[in-house]
Amino acid sequence: YADYDLVIVGSGFFGLTIAERVASELDKRVLVLERRSHLGGNAYSEREPETGIEVHRYGAHLFHTSNARVWEYCNRFTAFTGYQHRVFAKVADQVYAFPMNLALINQFFGRSYSPSEARALIAEQAGEIDTKDAKNLEEKGISLVGRPLYEAFVKGYTAKQWQTDPTQLDASIISRLPVRYTFDNRYFNDTFEGLPVDGYTAWLERMADHPNIEVRTEVDYFDVRDQIPTGTPTVYTGPLDAYFGNSEGALSWRTLDFEQEIVDTPDFQGAPVINYNDEDVPFTRILEFRHFHPERAYSTDKTVIVREFSRFAEPGDEPYYPVNTPDDRAKLLRYRELARKETANANVLFGGRLGTYQYLDMHMAIGSALSMFDNRIAPYFTDGRALA
Numbered sequence: 001y002a003d004y005d006l007v008i009v010g011s012g013f014f015g016l017t018i019a020e021r022v023a024s025e026l027d028k029r030v031l032v033l034e035r036r037s038h039l040g041g042n043a044y045s046e047r048e049p050e051t052g053i054e055v056h057r058y059g060a061h062l063f064h065t066s067n068a069r070v071w072e073y074c075n076r077f078t079a080f081t082g083y084q085h086r087v088f089a090k091v092a093d094q095v096y097a098f099p100m101n102l103a104l105i106n107q108f109f110g111r112s113y114s115p116s117e118a119r120a121l122i123a124e125q126a127g128e129i130d131t132k133d134a135k136n137l138e139e140k141g142i143s144l145v146g147r148p149l150y151e152a153f154v155k156g157y158t159a160k161q162w163q164t165d166p167t168q169l170d171a172s173i174i175s176r177l178p179v180r181y182t183f184d185n186r187y188f189n190d191t192f193e194g195l196p197v198d199g200y201t202a203w204l205e206r207m208a209d210h211p212n213i214e215v216r217t218e219v220d221y222f223d224v225r226d227q228i229p230t231g232t233p234t235v236y237t238g239p240l241d242a243y244f245g246n247s248e249g250a251l252s253w254r255t256l257d258f259e260q261e262i263v264d265t266p267d268f269q270g271a272p273v274i275n276y277n278d279e280d281v282p283f284t285r286i287l288e289f290r291h292f293h294p295e296r297a298y299s300t301d302k303t304v305i306v307r308e309f310s311r312f313a314e315p316g317d318e319p320y321y322p323v324n325t326p327d328d329r330a331k332l333l334r335y336r337e338l339a340r341k342e343t344a345n346a347n348v349l350f351g352g353r354l355g356t357y358q359y360l361d362m363h364m365a366i367g368s369a370l371s372m373f374d375n376r377i378a379p380y381f382t383d384g385r386a387l388a
């Protein structure tokens with residue numbers, strides 16, 4: 001472990017962006033340690049062997065950004081398809097175009113509304129409760145979109161996501177519920193969007209493909225930490241609380257369970273993602289992976305679907321979404337102070353979604369790694385500045 005200029009813990013987009021920049025821009029030797037059996041973090045995907053269909057192992061990953069620098073950087077390692085994400089919502093035996101938009105309103109209320117008629121209808125229904133008086137998530141939802149849309153599209157889905165009745169959830173969990181008074185149901189509003197032409201794993205592997213970068217999988221940093229010379233510059237992208245042995249208490253996360261099924265049909269649902277908003281259906285959505293790549297010549301006799309279930313993470317589960325209760329936020333402040341000292345005393349920087357306890361989209365993880373490289377790591381190696 002003495003042969004490396006920099007150690008990176010975790011091979012997700014954050015860690016690999018740092019590794020790539022340090023290896024190619026600074027010509028320094030980088031060791032990436034990865035606990036899992038593969039690189040790539042949660043963006044990892046693989047071909048399901050029976051069908052050849054690319055499956056995103058840790059949930060559907062859609063790439064989108066309005067950051068031109070991040071887009072240009074990503075395009076060095078992969079080309080993107082013209083994929084545009086759209087989501088549908090199944091409620092009581094109907095499928096609606098989502099997010100809530102004019103098509104959904106017309107279908108749900110059973111007649112055609114012009115944009116201004118629909119706006120007036122929803123404003124009237126939302127008038128039942130003033131948003132500033134909402135005492136819980138349910139009241140907040142009703143105050144924003146009215147009771148009928150709330151009960152059909154928000155209530156059951158939210159209850160399943162949080163395993164909690166929305167009347168028991170904090171109103172602050174939702175700040176807005178977008179309703180579009182047009183027929184536009186494109187999910188993202190970003191300037192750039194697409195999926196990597198030959199898959200996420202090919203993209204991630206190209207980032208790591210440099211003679212100065214060594215990736216070791218199936219190595220847990222905490223098992224080898226005492227073999228790494230003290231003071232070796234380190235970028236840690238694992239869970240923040242785990243780094244400090246949970247000294248301030250465990251930060252809470254939601255996790256997902258995925259149930260994959262290969263179905264003998266050319267097309268199961270006609271779309272990549274259908275949400276199941278009804279509370280009596282136990283899963284929150286079904287992903288059908290062939291539809292992410294309509295341009296590929298996948299065989300048509302079978303399809304791969306994944307049912308997604310949401311719950312609170314327990315020790316040992318994959319942490320996916322920060323819960324971020326007031327208690328978590330208090331712990332986070334204490335961990336941030338410990339992290340600041342660790343950077344100053346031991347040259348360890350903390351980054352990525354786990355290392356900062358923040359939900360980060362891929363473009364945000366990459367953008368934040370590029371900033372860490374520019375502001376902390378490059379000055380350290382080129383000008384001898386402190387990492388802290």
Ligand code: FAD
Pocket residue numbers: 009010011012013014015033034035036039040041042043058059060061062063064219220221222237238239256319320321351352353354360361362363365
């Ligand atoms: P990660 O990808 O989580 O990488 C961290 C790595 O560190 C992991 O590989 C982990 O195994 C490793 N590690 C942790 N502890 C140790 C240790 N002690 N020793 C060694 N290795 C360790 N983003 C989008 O832009 N679009 C999407 O549609 C999208 N969908 C998502 C869906 C889900 C369910 C989730 C959870 C995330 C989604 N994201 C999406 C976010 C995307 O996954 C993240 O932006 C990206 O993973 C961030 O990369 P990262 O490097 O910070 O973390």
Ligand code: NA
Pocket residue numbers: 126127128129130131142143144
């Ligand atoms: Na209101």
